[in-house]
Amino acid sequence: MNSRFISSALFIFILLMIPFTFGFKPLAGAAQDNNSQPNIIIIFMDDMGYGDLECYGGFPYHTPNINKLSAQGMRFTNFYAAQAVCSASRAALLTGCYPNRVGIHGALFPWSTIALDPGEETIAELLKAKGYNTGMVGKWHLGQKEPYFPLQQGFDEWLGLPYSNDMWPVDYDGKPITDTANRKSRYPSLPLIDGNKKVREIKTLDDQAQLTGLYTERAKRFIRQNKAHPFFLYFAHSMPHVPIAASPAFKGKSGAGLFGDMIEEADWSVGEIMRTLEEQNLTKNTLVVFTSDNGPWLTFGNHAGNSGGLREGKGTAWEGGQRVPCIMRWPAVIPAGTICNNIASTIDLLPTIAGICKAKQPARKIDGVNIFPLMEHKNDVNPRNEFVYYYDANNLKGIRVGQWKLVFPSISQTYKKTVMGNDGWPGKYANDSVHLALYDLRTDPGETLDVKAQYPKVLGQLHAIADRYRKELGDDLTDVKGEERRAAAVVSFD
Numbered sequence: 001m002n003s004r005f006i007s008s009a010l011f012i013f014i015l016l017m018i019p020f021t022f023g024f025k026p027l028a029g030a031a032q033d034n035n036s037q038p039n040i041i042i043i044f045m046d047d048m049g050y051g052d053l054e055c056y057g058g059f060p061y062h063t064p065n066i067n068k069l070s071a072q073g074m075r076f077t078n079f080y081a082a083q084a085v086c087s088a089s090r091a092a093l094l095t096g097c098y099p100n101r102v103g104i105h106g107a108l109f110p111w112s113t114i115a116l117d118p119g120e121e122t123i124a125e126l127l128k129a130k131g132y133n134t135g136m137v138g139k140w141h142l143g144q145k146e147p148y149f150p151l152q153q154g155f156d157e158w159l160g161l162p163y164s165n166d167m168w169p170v171d172y173d174g175k176p177i178t179d180t181a182n183r184k185s186r187y188p189s190l191p192l193i194d195g196n197k198k199v200r201e202i203k204t205l206d207d208q209a210q211l212t213g214l215y216t217e218r219a220k221r222f223i224r225q226n227k228a229h230p231f232f233l234y235f236a237h238s239m240p241h242v243p244i245a246a247s248p249a250f251k252g253k254s255g256a257g258l259f260g261d262m263i264e265e266a267d268w269s270v271g272e273i274m275r276t277l278e279e280q281n282l283t284k285n286t287l288v289v290f291t292s293d294n295g296p297w298l299t300f301g302n303h304a305g306n307s308g309g310l311r312e313g314k315g316t317a318w319e320g321g322q323r324v325p326c327i328m329r330w331p332a333v334i335p336a337g338t339i340c341n342n343i344a345s346t347i348d349l350l351p352t353i354a355g356i357c358k359a360k361q362p363a364r365k366i367d368g369v370n371i372f373p374l375m376e377h378k379n380d381v382n383p384r385n386e387f388v389y390y391y392d393a394n395n396l397k398g399i400r401v402g403q404w405k406l407v408f409p410s411i412s413q414t415y416k417k418t419v420m421g422n423d424g425w426p427g428k429y430a431n432d433s434v435h436l437a438l439y440d441l442r443t444d445p446g447e448t449l450d451v452k453a454q455y456p457k458v459l460g461q462l463h464a465i466a467d468r469y470r471k472e473l474g475d476d477l478t479d480v481k482g483e484e485r486r487a488a489a490v491v492s493f494d
């Protein structure tokens with residue numbers, strides 16, 4: 001045999017064997033190149049408070065997988081949901097807008113006559129236009145029927161509930177309601193939907209206990225099926241929103257009651273997602289964002305979480321209602337074990353993700369800013385220095401600029417003037433009169449000490465900035481309509 005041929009063949013053989021000799025994995029279409037477009041996963045908890053995770057001070061249960069996520073990524077300490085209620089916060093996350101800009105407020109009911117306008121561009125639509133496969137698992141809550149489901153808002157697939165898991169004709173003890181005088185008797189059966197079709201009904205607390213597992217398995221399937229293609233996965237858990245539940249594998253195991261059991265199962269779910277990414281060689285090239293839609297629903301007592309010492313909780317514009325845990329992990333970009341103390345919000349995710357994925361920004365005006373420099377842990381960057389707190393239909397309750405928060409006179413829900421509920425039953429609700437006050441959140445995150453008399457210049461500056469937001473987004477408290485608000489879709493039941 002020709003010696004030149006033998007030498008060439010030997011050279012080619014050595015080249016082919018190098019990846020195996022040094023432990024490198026050949027791609028061969030089995031997984032994405034780590035230099036390709038990054039995958040995006042958003043894990044969105046429901047009613048998880050600032051103090052509910054072990055890495056944010058939660059106890060006595062344990063969240064080792066989320067702790068690991070934090071240790072390998074960045075933990076945000078001043079991260080905000082756009083409003084302290086379900087539908088509004090979800091509209092904000094997906095559109096990059098304050099929810100009142102897109103006509104959404106409160107929590108939509110099965111009979112609500114509004115939905116997120118299909119004309120609004122969601123993260124899913126922007127990434128789909130860039131060639132991403134898009135999937136959603138879990139709670140939608142932006143329209144209860146076609147054509148207002150996820151598949152009409154940019155997602156290729158969806159398995160989940162159309163609204164909150166307490167919107168069902170079942171009482172707080174898990175028993176079906178037969179008394180028509182009970183307001184919960186108005187609810188239809190709670191549907192689990194796959195695509196646009198109902199595939200089963202959630203009828204019992206045992207059914208609720210299956211949701212975390214069902215969602216997790218579907219999310220893992222989506223990741224595996226799209227391992228060779230850039231993807232966006234929006235994983236919106238139904239809990240810790242009540243009724244909370246845990247599967248038999250976790251029930252009674254945390255030593256911290258049902259709430260602890262449920263949190264530990266949610267932590268398991270995060271671990272399963274991360275393990276699946278690792279198995280598919282996708283870890284380095286995937287941005288994982290873990291956060292919550294608002295603070296804890298404190299009226300449910302031991303079935304609710306905690307706000308980590310922040311004031312009040314869900315349903316309020318105080319810090320406990322809107323400041324939420326947020327962890328981001330992306331080994332290719334985010335330095336491990338870092339902390340970000342800058343202001344950031346769920347409305348910033350859309351422009352940031354669009355920028356990362358080189359997708360187009362929405363044609364319509366949004367409120368989010370690109371926080372990618374924060375993710376890189378760059379010094380002396382501050383893309384967001386202002387944040388406004390809206391609640392109710394369109395009440396501007398407060399504004400934050402830097403360390404300062406100005407709250408405006410209004411009526412607010414409070415958990416401080418009533419007795420909390422227990423074991424799945426809610427307590428009674430109460431209201432409180434809020435007076436004009438200025439708080440220094442750097443030294444007083446619990447919003448206990450009004451310092452407006454000491455800082456009149458700061459007070460004037462925040463009033464002027466608030467007027468700018470009123471002109472743009474409106475304010476029912478001061479009877480300002482707002483020049484740049486857009487209407488929600490009108491839902492017909494004909």
